[in-house]
Amino acid sequence: MLRRPLTCLIRSQRSFGSTIVIRTAKRCPVLWYYASDVPLTKPHDPSYKPGKPASKFVKFSVSDCERLERAFQGWKESQRKLEDVVSVPVNEDFLFQVDVPKMELKSTYWRGPTYEVRRGVWFDSSNVPLPSEVTAELELYYLKLNFKSDDENAQDVFKLSHRYGEYKLVVFTDQKTAYLLPHLDGGDLQLKLLRANIGALQGEKITRAGDDGSPPMDVAAAAKKKIENGIQSKAAQLGNISDLISWELPGVFGMTKDKDTEKGTDDGSNVLKREIETDYDSQATTSRRKVDHLVFCVHGIGQTLGKKYEYVNFTHTVNVLRSNLKKVYSESKQLKNLNKERGADDWKNNCGIQVLPITWRHTIGFQTDATKPNDEYPELPTLADITLNGILGLRRLLGDIALDILLYDEPFYRERILSEVHRHLNDVYRLYRERNPEFNGDVHLIGHSLGSLILFDILCEQDKYRLDFSVKNYYCIGSPIGVFKLIQRTKIQAACEEERKSSANVQKPKCENLYNLFHICDPISYRIEPLVDLSMAQYQPAIISHWSTGEGIASRVMEIGGSILKDIPGAAIKGGNTKKDKSMLPLDVAQRLMNLNHTGRLDYSLTPGFLEVDIISAAKAHVSYFEDLDVAGFILKEMLSKHNRRHHVIVTKENLPSID
Template sequence: MQFRSNSTSTDAFGSDIKTPKLKVKWFYAADIPNSKPDWYEYTKSKEPEKFIPFSNYDSFRLEKCYQSITDDSIDQTVQVSEDRLFQVNLKNFELSPVYWEGPVYEVRRGCWFDSNGLPLSHSLTQIIEGGYQAKKPYLYGDDIKDTKSKLLSKISKETVNKFNKSVKDKNKHQLKEAQKEIEEKADEELKLKDQSLKDIQSKHLDLLDLENGKTVLYCDERNAVMFPSSMNSDFELDVIRNFGASSISLMSVEKISRGYTEEMGKTIFDNLPSNPLPDLSEIFHDEFNDSFNPNQKTDDKDKKLADREKQTNDLNNLMDLENAESTSNRQIDHLILCIHGIGQVLGHKYESVNFTHSINVLRSTMNNVYLHDDRYQKLAYPDDDVNEMKEKGELKPQFKNNKIQVLPISWRHKIDFHPTRKLQSYDENGNHRLPSLSEINVDGVKPLRNILGDVVLDVLLYYEPKYVNQVFDAVIKELNRVYKLYKEKNPNFNGKIHIMGHSLGSAISFDILSKHFEKEKPNTLSFEVENLFCVGSPVGVFKLLEQTNIKAKQLINEKDPNSKFCVSPECKNLYNIFHPCDPVGYRMEPLVSPRFANLRPEEVPFAMKGFNTQIKGLASLGDELSEKFIKATSWFNKSKTKEEAKDIEVPKTTEELASEENALGDIIKNITKSSENQDPDDIIKKKSLSEKDLQDLTALNRSGRIDYSLPMGVFDISLVSAISAHVSYFEDQDTAGFIMKEVLASDRSPVERKTAQVYK
């Protein structure tokens, strides 16, 4: 039986008293999922311990829908959180993502709470609330004065009418008699009620036995206690009755309370982990450290605990409790579908290394960049004055929407190849015919091979016909599924669709848009693509190996015998974005024409101005200046902690101290003299593109360029930096800012002239 609403009770003495109103709050588990997608091979081993309340807006909507559900209700789901990216199944009490496959978490309707403010399970709540409705503990509270006050306010209608009539007739004698009658009746009911409470306790009518071996004792209208059923002696029960609901702690007695309070919420959020999820680059640093320092490996239990905390944080960021209402129906003009590339197998080792997390980070980064830079705000609202969009320096609520939605497209789990699993191929005896990839690794650098195998394995699969067809089928179906579902959930959406492909995902999306698969394949995209963003892309080297050029479809002459060597992605604008340290990223413009090899890639501007921007800018001053900067940084850090480290400081020579202290001065001198003493050969040369060059490039991108290089940091040269560069685009502000800028400016006309930097 499900208890949905308050009811009216009639006690043995004829007093009609409504069941106290129940303040409900909905919660979701944030640490232990009920289930995960099949490829995780996950089995739930314990019950969740961390529950977080939904936003007031979502909680209200969940309760409203819950109260309206009948046995005949077909749709029992409610979309929640920022942009309604998640849904709650009110039949199964579970929270799951709407547009992608991911962990499924328990949901609880918070009615009864433990002493930590966490909601009891749905089944236990139903039983305890059922006992509450039946035993009516709100009728035998221990505050006699309060009870008398309530009884005086609940006198019968006949008495009230009699009182009113006596006042109207101005009969003082009748008035006194009526007042006396009211007080006598209240005293009589109070005595009877006090005796009734004693009878209830002597007959143990305030107890409810549970199936889990525990007993609930109802103390008053809001408080109860739960304890082992073996504690059933008169002495134990008397002690529990007298002290159970007080602040005194009794062993094995757990206080529970009815109804949510705001104080509970404060306690819950205070106990949540505050550590943000690490960057992917941090994870790779840890993996390298573990691989080459096996004696320093983190304990498995610690890793699992850390993973759960990361998962909790990630889910909380996704739910975005503060903005759930303001973003639930926001206008979306641009939908970006992101296709993952290589390295997703690492998601089996690290909960946070998965594409869904990466896209959630990208979405959050875009929003953060948008809110802090009016250049993007102006692009999103071209008809509004930027100054009028703000109030006291902050954007007005109606302008906080960047009008962009970003969703992940995952396909790797649908391909039947895994580094640690044997292929499903058997000999005549039913034994595996082939080993797994991990079993053919050599021992010399096995840790490094394991890491690189997890990261770059998928590139090899792309050139095996058996797997490439699986990849195309999986990606096209998933793109169409997500697009169709998004249109169903957002019927008013009529915006532009963009595709962002990372690494191998860019090659897949490029080939899909170029129809570079078997001609008989019936699967095609259900939508047109505005912009294709290839990020950290190997498309350049793939097409070079295929001896293929990239050319806009409208510029291909079918009569030209070389036209069969040209590919044309069906999108309005093609972007190739890469980090200088990314070993997987290659240029595309030289494949349009070899003469473009002399053009330097267009530099992606910094997303936001600040100290990090200035630090990155030091890279252009050269290696010598970078070394001086490192020394200056070291000097700053040591100066800051000089007093603390005074006793253990190792003496240095005068030359060493002078070198450190002069480092900052050298930097300043280099900056001020750079323009005066610059070598003519080091001056960056520029040239205007010819009409022919501009025609070839603007046909592929309205900006007149395809290749875009991200800013390079001072310290970005190492093997770890190279791998990190390939996987960390999604958490990079410059990448997020550039893609957002180009998406919001999609309607701009092609440039009519263009200047580019050249190598020589």
């Protein structure tokens, strides 16, 4: 223990910035952490500033910590400037990267919030790592100490050049402990108490990491472990996009809001916290998985919803889907066996699928914000100026979707949208290949709402919007393609077929398998099979199996018998009975469908529960696909299964009785 008089112990030091050259006393493992509660910046919000410092920090994986520390030491020793870019890819499949000079975590493939990064060298009393500038200065002073010396004049009290809150001084008491103080009004007595580790009434006890890099009580790791109680709970932690409907609509229909709907007052910080904390397994020894299926998800223009309700941000939506894919895979022996049969080494824990959002809307100004004046035509009113006040919540929600249709139908915007989405797809694909040169798997597309129509037109116009990759499966989800193509007098045909004589236009999407997934209550969705062959209008869509029964007899009964729900209305019709016939499609019709999808079916329906047929359920249906486990299970099954074309296609024909 060092004991020395108070006089002449406090010395002012020169300013220490982020570029200071530091030599650590002992090169031992250093753990790295990132903030998860308070972002440094938010996307599309240049005026945002953190209201408080981050206090919740999550530890990077072991391999990430090692690579971050190597990059940090290399950057320091080369004495580079702060402006020099030293980036280290981190987290699951390197979806994120750390700017080492700036100590910031940001997403790699999309625009998202940035978070503070800290080295775990010195920790406060809550075992939160201290900020970079304070840590750098503490390490410099720490190296000046000689704890084995009996020199009474050796210095152990220093004045901080960067204030840390109210604290201006640091007193080192032993090799692992120090105190941050606002002042030393207590003189020698206060120092004696500190050096005896009795504590400080107005100070903050700080602790240096152990030889393994961990603080004595790793509260951050314990909190993270509690959050990550298995993949099964991750989707629930992320939250449901459809909760937005519960916030916005109950008052419209005279309903009383319950405690759950109070989530509408969330400012978004809790959502971002759940999103960043649950995005990957930080306890893994490596952040790299073998990816065999790369999926790009594209939203429609209506993601203005994400600007007004951060909870409905599309990146968050894709995170929910990614978590659900892991959940379903972790609980399905059948899906794991599909990967095992093809020889995957990590089939027990790795589904081999990575999903990336394509966030493009912010690059195009549509001049449709509700209250923002029209910069191009200032004499025109804003959207708010022409919006009726009746059922305002529902009108705002559906207005965002309706604007999709109006804008995309305008040739000027349509060309800009297609060009922008096409550019983003190729840019993200090239970046992913640069970061993952070993990737040689399949690429799939998912389009939601108008995003599905955007992708459909890109796939049909490959001479103009050529993609740098081939598309295996294309999933249209909650899609208005059917009604758009009907209005455009357009039929759909496989790219491999010779064009049939028709008075209508013909479009040929360039993909191996086309899927059209919809909830029967979704007011935006339409079927597309009748646009391939008119006779398909008389047959029911295929049924998406419930994921928990997808391996049993229940799902097969649903596929054969069709939707039980459709029996209910028929029972209420006087003198009528609903009759279902199981039929085999004519070979020519089946072949046309199999040329577009190996299963011979394009339309796949989710069915609601018996109590879910109302206007709120209809609104929820359109925004809830990515949180639906049935959708995740269906996507997994279709991606991982071998695509053997069928010799025949069985469909269910329904003859509805006439109404007297």
